[in-house]
Amino acid sequence: MIDLHVHSTCSDGSETPERVVELAAAAGCTAMALTDHDGLAGVARAGERAKSLGIGFVPGCEVSCAFSPGTMHALAYFVEPGEGPLQSELERLRRDRSKRNDLLLQRLKDLGLPVILDEVEAAAGSSVVGRPHFASVLVANGAASSIQDAFERLLAKGAPGYVPKARIDAAAFIAAATGAGAVAVLAHPLTLGIDAPGLDRVLEELSAVGLVGMECYYGRYSPEERAGLALMAKRHDIVATGGSDFHGSFKPDLLVGTGTGDLDVPDTAISELLDRKPR
Ligand code: AMP
Ligand code: ZN
Numbered sequence: 001m002i003d004l005h006v007h008s009t010c011s012d013g014s015e016t017p018e019r020v021v022e023l024a025a026a027a028g029c030t031a032m033a034l035t036d037h038d039g040l041a042g043v044a045r046a047g048e049r050a051k052s053l054g055i056g057f058v059p060g061c062e063v064s065c066a067f068s069p070g071t072m073h074a075l076a077y078f079v080e081p082g083e084g085p086l087q088s089e090l091e092r093l094r095r096d097r098s099k100r101n102d103l104l105l106q107r108l109k110d111l112g113l114p115v116i117l118d119e120v121e122a123a124a125g126s127s128v129v130g131r132p133h134f135a136s137v138l139v140a141n142g143a144a145s146s147i148q149d150a151f152e153r154l155l156a157k158g159a160p161g162y163v164p165k166a167r168i169d170a171a172a173f174i175a176a177a178t179g180a181g182a183v184a185v186l187a188h189p190l191t192l193g194i195d196a197p198g199l200d201r202v203l204e205e206l207s208a209v210g211l212v213g214m215e216c217y218y219g220r221y222s223p224e225e226r227a228g229l230a231l232m233a234k235r236h237d238i239v240a241t242g243g244s245d246f247h248g249s250f251k252p253d254l255l256v257g258t259g260t261g262d263l264d265v266p267d268t269a270i271s272e273l274l275d276r277k278p279r
C-alpha cells in the first residue's frame with residue numbers, strides 16, 4: 001500500500017511533514033508522496049523522516065488549474081525544491097495567493113466578519129495560506145460552527161465570501177513539470193464536474209501534451225468509481241495513481257494510507273510513474 005496525496009502544515013494540513021510520514025509508516029504504507037498546495041517547503045523534512053523510517057518517499061506538490069464547470073487539480077511527482085520551470089510557476093502561484101488573501105479579508109469585512117491578517121497568518125504558521133486557515137479563524141471567532149460550516153456558508157465557490165485564486169493552465173503546468181524532470185497527474189478527476197465522455201476528451205487532450213497519470217484510487221471515491229476510473233486510465237495508456245488527500249483535522253474523515261478506511265493504492269503506481277519520468 002502507498003499514499004501519493006498527502007498535505008502537511010506546509011500548506012493546509014494540520015500535521016507536520018515529519019508526522020505525516022510517521023502516520024504513513026504506521027498505516028502500513030511502503031511509500032508516500034507529500035503533495036502540499038503550490039509549494040515544496042516540506043519535502044526535504046518529509047524525505048529525511050521517510051529515510052529514517054525506511055519507507056519510500058516521492059517529493060510532490062498539487063496545484064489548481066484553470067477549468068470549468070468544476071475544479072481541476074493536478075499533481076506533480078519527483079520534483080525537488082530549487083531552480084526550475086515548475087519551481088518558478090509555484091513561486092508565482094504563491095505570490096498571487098497573497099493578493100487573493102487581501103481580497104478575501106476585505107470581502108469578509110464587507111460581510112461584517114472582521115478577520116485580520118495576523119490571525120490568518122497565525123493559523124497558517126509558516127505555510128502557504130489557504131481558505132482552510134480563514135475557515136479556522138472564522139471558527140475560532142465564533143462566526144462559523146465548523147470548518148465545513150465556514151466553507152458552506154462563506155468560503156466555497158458560490159458562497160458570498162468566495163474569492164477565486166490564480167490558476168495555472170493545465171497544459172502549462174504539465175510542460176513546466178516535464179521541464180523540471182517531474183511527471184504530472186490529474187488529481188481527483190470527479191471534481192471536474194463533467195461526464196465520462198467529457199473526461200475522455202480531457203484525458204485525450206492532456207495526455208497528448210504529456211499528462212502521465214490520473215488519480216483513480218482517491219480517498220473519498222467508492223470502489224465502483226475507483227474501478228471505473230482505473231479502466232479509463234488504462235484505455236488512455238496513463239498510470240492509475242491514488243492517495244488519501246489527507247489534511248489532518250481540516251478533513252477529519254480522511255486517514256493517511258486508507259482514506260475513508262478502504263483505500264489501498266497499489267505499490268506498482270510508483271514504478272509506473274518512474275517509467276514515464278523525463279530524462
Ligand atoms: P484554497 O487553495 O485556498 O482555495 O483552499 C483550498 C482548500 O480548501 C483545499 O484543501 C480544499 O480541499 C479545501 N476545501 C474546499 N472546499 C472545502 C469544504 N467544503 N470543506 C472543507 N475544505 C474545503
Ligand atoms: Zn488542501
Ligand code: FE
Nearest residue numbers: 062073187188
Ligand atoms: Fe485537490
Ligand code: FE
Nearest residue numbers: 005007062245
Ligand atoms: Fe489535495
